[in-house]
Amino acid sequence: MDLSHIRPYTHKPCRFKLRSGKEVYGVVWEVETGPVTRMFFASVRDYERFQRDPQQPVAVIPMQPEEIVHAESLAS
Numbered sequence: 001m002d003l004s005h006i007r008p009y010t011h012k013p014c015r016f017k018l019r020s021g022k023e024v025y026g027v028v029w030e031v032e033t034g035p036v037t038r039m040f041f042a043s044v045r046d047y048e049r050f051q052r053d054p055q056q057p058v059a060v061i062p063m064q065p066e067e068i069v070h071a072e073s074l075a076s
Helices: 003-009 044-052
Strands: 014-018 023-033 036-042 061-063 068-073
Touching (some): 003 023, 003 036, 003 068, 023 044, 036 044
Antiparallel strands (some): 023 036
C-alpha cells in the first residue's frame, strides 16, 4: 500500500497484513523530520504508553508503507 492509502488507518488500532504473509495488530503513525516522512508500528499498549509518556521505553518498529498489503480498522 502507499502512504495515501494507509493514512486513514494511522493512530488507530488495526490489523495489518504484511507482504511476508504475517498479520500484526497494532498502530502505525507517521513522523516528519524535515523532508523525510517515516512510519512506525507499535502494539496498541505500547502506542498508548508512548502517547502518555514519550520518555518511557516502548517497542517501536520502523515500517515501510510497501510492507503493508492490507489494513483493517479495529476501532469501534
